[in-house]
Amino acid sequence: MQIPYTKKTLGNGLDVIVHEDHQLPMVAVNLWYHVGSKNERPGRTGFAHLFEHLMFEGSKHHDSGYFEPLQRAGGLLNGSTNTDRTNYWEVVPTGALELALFMESDRMGFLLPALTEDKFTNQRDVVLNERRQNYENRPYGLAGVALAAALFPPDHPYHWITIGDPDDLRAASLDDVRTFFETYYHPGNASLTLAGNIETARALDLAERYFGEIPRGPAPPPVTAGIPITAERSLLLEDRVELPRLYLSWHSPAMFHVGDADLDLGADVLAHGKTSRLYKRLVYDRRVAADVSAYQHSRELSGVFQVACTAAAGVSLPVLEEAITEAIHEMAASGPTADELERAQAQTEAQFVYRLQTVGGFGGKSDQLNAYNVFNGNPGFFDDDLARYRSVTPASMAAAIGRWLVGQPRVALSLVPRGQQQLALAGSTEVAVS
Amino acid sequence: MSRVDRSRLPIPGPAGAFVFPRIERLRLSNGLEVRVISHRSVPVASMVLLVPGGSASDDTDRPGLVSLLADLLDEGSRGMSALDVSDRIARMGGDLDVDVNHDSTIVGLTTLDRFLEPGLSLVHEISTAPNLTDADFARVRQLRLERLRQLRDHPGALADRSFAKVVYQTHPYAQPGYGTAESLSAITVGEVRTCHARMFQPDGATLVLAADRPASQLLAAAEAAFGGWANDRTVTPFPRDRGRLDPPRVPATRLGLVSRPGSAQSELRIGHVAASRSTPDYHAIILLNAVLGGQFVSRLNMNLREDKGYTYGVRTGFDLRRGMGPFVLQTSVGSDVTVPALRESLRELTEIRGERPVTADELALAQSSVALGYPRGFETVQQVARSMAQLALHELPDSYFEDFVPKLLAVTLDEVNGAAKRYLDPERMTAVVVGDPATIGDAIGDLGLGAPVPVIPPI
Numbered sequence: 050m051q052i053p054y055t056k057k058t059l060g061n062g063l064d065v066i067v068h069e070d071h072q073l074p075m076v077a078v079n080l081w082y083h084v085g086s087k088n089e090r091p092g093r094t095g096f097a098h099l100f101e102h103l104m105f106e107g108s109k110h111h112d113s114g115y116f117e118p119l120q121r122a123g124g125l126l127n128g129s130t131n132t133d134r135t136n137y138w139e140v141v142p143t144g145a146l147e148l149a150l151f152m153e154s155d156r157m158g159f160l161l162p163a164l165t166e167d168k169f170t171n172q173r174d175v176v177l178n179e180r181r182q183n184y185e186n187r188p189y190g191l192a193g194v195a196l197a198a199a200l201f202p203p204d205h206p207y208h209w210i211t212i213g214d215p216d217d218l219r220a221a222s223l224d225d226v227r228t229f230f231e232t233y234y235h236p237g238n239a240s241l242t243l244a245g246n247i248e249t250a251r252a253l254d255l256a257e258r259y260f261g262e263i264p265r266g267p268a269p270p271p272v273t274a275g276i277p278i279t280a281e282r283s284l285l286l287e288d289r290v291e292l293p294r295l296y297l298s299w300h301s302p303a304m305f306h307v308g309d310a311d312l313d314l315g316a317d318v319l320a321h322g323k324t325s326r327l328y329k330r331l332v333y334d335r336r337v338a339a340d341v342s343a344y345q346h347s348r349e350l351s352g353v354f355q356v357a358c359t360a361a362a363g364v365s366l367p368v369l370e371e372a373i374t375e376a377i378h379e380m381a382a383s384g385p386t387a388d389e390l391e392r393a394q395a396q397t398e399a400q401f402v403y404r405l406q407t408v409g410g411f412g413g414k415s416d417q418l419n420a421y422n423v424f425n426g427n428p429g430f431f432d433d434d435l436a437r438y439r440s441v442t443p444a445s446m447a448a449a450i451g452r453w454l455v456g457q458p459r460v461a462l463s464l465v466p467r468g469q470q471q472l473a474l475a476g477s478t479e480v481a482v483s
Numbered sequence: 484m485s486r487v488d489r490s491r492l493p494i495p496g497p498a499g500a501f502v503f504p505r506i507e508r509l510r511l512s513n514g515l516e517v518r519v520i521s522h523r524s525v526p527v528a529s530m531v532l533l534v535p536g537g538s539a540s541d542d543t544d545r546p547g548l549v550s551l552l553a554d555l556l557d558e559g560s561r562g563m564s565a566l567d568v569s570d571r572i573a574r575m576g577g578d579l580d581v582d583v584n585h586d587s588t589i590v591g592l593t594t595l596d597r598f599l600e601p602g603l604s605l606v607h608e609i610s611t612a613p614n615l616t617d618a619d620f621a622r623v624r625q626l627r628l629e630r631l632r633q634l635r636d637h638p639g640a641l642a643d644r645s646f647a648k649v650v651y652q653t654h655p656y657a658q659p660g661y662g663t664a665e666s667l668s669a670i671t672v673g674e675v676r677t678c679h680a681r682m683f684q685p686d687g688a689t690l691v692l693a694a695d696r697p698a699s700q701l702l703a704a705a706e707a708a709f710g711g712w713a714n715d716r717t718v719t720p721f722p723r724d725r726g727r728l729d730p731p732r733v734p735a736t737r738l739g740l741v742s743r744p745g746s747a748q749s750e751l752r753i754g755h756v757a758a759s760r761s762t763p764d765y766h767a768i769i770l771l772n773a774v775l776g777g778q779f780v781s782r783l784n785m786n787l788r789e790d791k792g793y794t795y796g797v798r799t800g801f802d803l804r805r806g807m808g809p810f811v812l813q814t815s816v817g818s819d820v821t822v823p824a825l826r827e828s829l830r831e832l833t834e835i836r837g838e839r840p841v842t843a844d845e846l847a848l849a850q851s852s853v854a855l856g857y858p859r860g861f862e863t864v865q866q867v868a869r870s871m872a873q874l875a876l877h878e879l880p881d882s883y884f885e886d887f888v889p890k891l892l893a894v895t896l897d898e899v900n901g902a903a904k905r906y907l908d909p910e911r912m913t914a915v916v917v918g919d920p921a922t923i924g925d926a927i928g929d930l931g932l933g934a935p936v937p938v939i940p941p942i
Contacts, residue, residue: 072523073858074499110489114789116779121848122495123855142855144496151493159489174792174817178748182795182815185747188636246499259487289745291632323569333566336622339629361629392573399576399595405525406863 050401051432052414054242055249056422059257061265062237066418066428067252068244070408076245077409078139078149080157081419083240084233085133086213087206087272087350095176095213096221098130100229102172104137108152109159115152122148129411130211133349134423136416140409143246150259157239158263160230169223177219180212188290191482192464196298199282199460199480200353204275207350215483235266240422244415245408274350283461285470285477292339293472294359295366296462297373301345301352301453304424310437311449312345312354317393318385318446319343319376320356324392326376327358337364337372349424354454365472366463381455384447397438401431501858503884504867506874507698509705513712514686518875519701520693522867526596528694529864530603531872532610536682537584538660539726539806543653545670546941547627547662549682550583552615552675554623556590557581559614568609575602583660586726586805587876588682593865596694603692603708610683611712620672628667635942638750638815638917641741644940646752646915649735650809655725663941681721685712689875693868726806730756734913738930739938741917749821749918750814753828755911757810760803760877766891767902768801773849774841774899775799775831776812780848783812783831793817793824801906805877810907818922825914825930833909840900854888 054068086097105115105128119126122145128137139149184190193210201208241260243252277300302308320327320343331338341358356377358369385393407413421430463473470479504520511517541548557572557579558565572579575598580591590610594602634640644659651657662670690709692701734755758768769777776783776799787793797814812832816824835841860866861884874883914932916923928934 073862074501075859111492114780114785117848118492120778120780120852123498123852123857125856125859140859142495142858143499145855147493148495151487151489154487155489171789171792175788175795178793178815178817179795181747181817186638186750186815188633262486289636291635292629322573324566324573329566332626333622336625339626339633359629359633361625362632392570395574395576402525402527402576402595403578403593406527408862 050405050435051429052405052418054418054428055253056428057253059236059261061261061263063260064240064422065253065256066240066242066422067247067249068242068414068418069247069249070244070414071246074143074246075140075408076143076146076243076247077413077415078141078146078153079242079244079409079415079419080137080153081240081423082135082234083238083423084135084269085131086209086211087132088233088269091203092217093221093225094209094217095211096225096229097135098211098213099173099176099218099221100226101128101130101135102176103164103168103226104128104156104160106168106172107163108156109162110155111152112163115156118148119145119152124149125410127411132207132211136419138409138416146247147255150255154259154263157234157236157260160234161227164223164226166223169226173218173221177215180215184212189288189294189464191286191288192296192462194482195284195286195480196296196460196462199278199284199462200298200300201277202275205277206272206274207348231266233269236260236263237265238269240419242415242418244418272350277351278458278460281458283474283477285463285465285473285479286482287467287470288464290464290466292359292362293366293463293465293469294357295369295474296355296357296464297370298353298355298460299454299457301354302347303351304347304349308449308453309345309347309352311441311446312453314390314393314397314438314441315380315446315450316343316345316354317396318380318389327356327373330376331358331369331372337361337368360472366474370461370474377450377454381447381451384443387443390441390443390446394438394441398435401435498855504861506871506881507702508881509702511685511706511710513710513714515709515712516689516875517702517705518689518691518871519698519705520867520871521698521701522693522695522864524695524864526695527593527864528596528599528602528692529593529868530591530606531691531868532590532606533689533691533872533875534588534683535586535687535723536721537587538658539585539655540682540722541655541658543658544666545674546658546666547660548670548674548678549588550660550662551624551627551667551670552678553581553583553588554627555615555619555675556609556613558619558623559616560608560612565619571605577602585656585660586724589872591868596696599694600704600708603704607708607712613679615672615676615679617672620675624667624670627662628664631661631664631667631942638743638746638748641743641940642750642752642915642917644942645739645741645917645938646754646811646913648941649739649913649915649938650754650756652731652735654728654730656730656806659941680715681718684714685709686714687723689872691868691871691875693864693871724805726804728806730807733911736936737913738927738932738935739913739915740920740935741915741938741940742920743917744919744921746818746917746919748815749818749916749923751816751825751828752811752813752915753832753912754809754811755908755913756807757801757906758803759807760805762803764898764902764905765803767894767898768906769853769891770846770849770894771841771899771902771906772799772801773853774845775835778852782835783828786827786831787814787824791827793820818919821916821918821923822926822930825927829909829912829930832907832912836903836907836909841896841903843896846896846899850892850894854891857888
């Protein structure tokens with residue numbers, strides 16, 4: 050299994066990757082910039098994402114909305130920002146490929162001349178709305194802010210979440226936009242994938258034609274990461290919720306590193322599906338929890354392993370903490386059963402197949418090729434990636450869980466209904482989050 | 484290589500040809516309709532069992548019954564426990580999705596192609612012979628009650644439930660499909676078993692299958708799995724189509740307010756009862772909605788988001804059902820701009836019917852946007868299977884996919900503007916606001932909708 054591709058690096062440093070799939074009369078354009086909230090500085094958090102919004106407000110040779118010409122042509126488009134990268138994509142009818150390339154290259158090469166204070170202020174308001182809608186106004190929405198701040202010290206690029214701090218967003222200026230664009234938005238810091246109904250030679254020609262003239266920019270400054278926490282922290286956060294939820298978070302391996310796949314599958318064994326250990330014990334048998342989830346969130350600089358469990362009505366969080374800790378210790382001591390591992394691997398393998406179904410959009414083949422290229426330097430990593438999961442054994446999983454989750458400093462966040470601090474883990478310190 | 488001429492945008496070339504998938508049908512002797520599509524894809528198969536009847540079928544005092552039954556389907560069958568079923572699905576790499584809509588219920592499973600036959604068997608077993616034990620019932624009901632409690636903190640859920648209640652009142656579409664604490668507590672396991680016996684019958688149901696195999700093979704696999712499913716003629720017929728009852732002409736109130744002190748945003752819904760899926764103006768309605776609030780460049784989004792910065796996004800939709808579904812505008816706005824956001828929204832909904840009708844260019848944009856993008860909906864087997872199930876639910880012809888674009892492009896400006904007048908009625912619009920009354924301010928009473936009326940969301 051793989052995603053066949055051709056890769057070429059243009060003279061200005063832009064990586065171009067092409068994958069042919071002629072099922073639909075469509076082409077996916079997918080462009081990654083290797084910049085995310087990890088490249089921000091304290092006091093200007095949320096900037097990479099705010100900047101992403103400005104990329105849809107027009108550029109020098111098309112100084113009006115980015116959406117209209119592409120929607121008129123039948124295209125679908127979007128973009129997103131996380132800690133490590135920013136991506137932009139269009140899925141367009143083949144006849145509109147040049148339009149999409151024009152638009153993408155124009156905002157890579159000529160964004161600043163079209164930038165105005167009005168656009169900037171408008172999109173900052175939009176982002177402040179986005180933050181209130183998806184974080185403040187959403188139950189449990191601020192947990193991620195508290196966890197990131199506790200897991201990583203203030204000088205670590207993962208200390209803040211991508212949406213940023215509202216005060217920082219208000220403090221951002223047009224000058225910040227210019228500097229950010231010049232530092233990170235240029236061909237040498239980007240990767241372009243064209244996938245779908247297009248011949249490889251023509252795709253490479255078009256990429257050269259539209260992007261080749263954009264000058265290479267300076268190499269972005271390296272990101273330095275402070276030392277993650279070294280002592281356990283128990284925190285408490287009150288929120289407008291009915292049921293308390295416990296979050297347990299640990300540092301874990303970075304993306305593709307030793308132990309990453311083990312913990313990914315370990316999370317499945319612990320909390321994916323009714324037969325998983327924690328679901329079966331806490332939700333199915335004992336009925337002390339309303340839900341439980343676990344995941345290994347691996348990123349470029351380091352990973353986070355997290356278990357989240359919502360208590361059933363009337364249950365306090367120490368009950369859940371004990372059971373989760375016990376299950377993790379068991380896994381470290383004896384590993385998963387052969388059955389458990391086989392089930393987790395079967396599901397993962399199926400997910401790899403499902404990922405081959407779409408050419409464009411978030412998670413489609415074009416997005417995957419760029420992800421492997423940007424984070425690994427090898428767009429063809431699909432098969433090797435799957436091999437990482439196939440090679441996990443009960444012993445390697447036990448070792449990874451023992452290494453990262455047992456006796457290691459963790460953050461325990463008790464998120465409780467307002468006025469019900471007695472449901473939290475003992476000795477938790479209340480945190481303020483905005 | 485020549486430099487790019489950046490003085491104007493490239494003009495898109497003609498759309499590539501696309502052959503829409505062909506539907507093959509078979510009616511089994513038990514009455515089950517089978518529809519299959521042979522679809523080129525990676526080795527993945529997708530199947531959907533569509534059963535008529537959904538949340539609108541619930542008795543007035545039992546909202547949530549069908550949905551609770553649906554939740555219990557994968558809790559075991561024929562000697563398998565809930566854990567066994569979960570284990571079997573996981574080993575197929577399967578993705579099971581049981582979904583209750585207003586008018587129908589679907590049991591969908593997507594698996595690797597090599598598990599197509601065992602997948603069909605599993606869908607057959609859990610749909611036709613679920614265990615529905617006392618213990619599973621008690622556990623699943625408890626989980627639902629807990630989830631329901633959590634919904635009390637969800638502004639979106641409060642807004643949706645309140646809007647349906649105010650607009651549909653005693654009509655079945657007013658009922659919260661997930662149920663209320665009161666109804667879920669009252670439902671007995673006996674009622675769930677009876678509901679299953681009445682509802683899950685092959686006669687009237689449709690099985691849909693999409694995979695990269697010859698149609699004849701897919702039909703044979705469907706028959707092998709479902710051919711033995713028998714109708715139970717001893718039960719009272721199930722009310723499959725209660726959504727088709729006449730909805731109320733006027734809303735209970737024009738302006739409903741759900742008080743949420745300290746709310747960081749105001750969650751808004753604006754709309755009214757609008758149309759059913761069988762309307763002859765279907766294509767005009769799609770285009771009208773695209774212009775109004777159905778896409779990023781719609782009037783509402785460009786105004787409220789891109790011009791005013793009131794919101795992260797606003798959208799509108801005609802939720803066309805078997806019965807008369809609603810038109811709804813939905814958005815979340817800053818608390819302090821709630822009143823201006825409502826005013827601008829109402830203005831857009833009014834002016835498109837008269838002062839500022841849809842222009843030729845807006846129509847052309849909407850038509851090309853929807854028509855040229857249409858093939859995107861046929862990329863995966865899940866998409867294809869789901870679309871086919873929709874055709875079955877709404878009794879649409881097998882030629883529907885290939886007819887869609889020509890019909891859409893044939894819509895005239897007069898027809899779209901006629902649809903705006905017929906299907907949008909500012910005099911009947913209801914607005915529901917979930918937010919902090921103190922921040923929103925008293926000016927909310929000056930919108931021409933009367934004074935705000937407190938609404939208690941059914942939860």
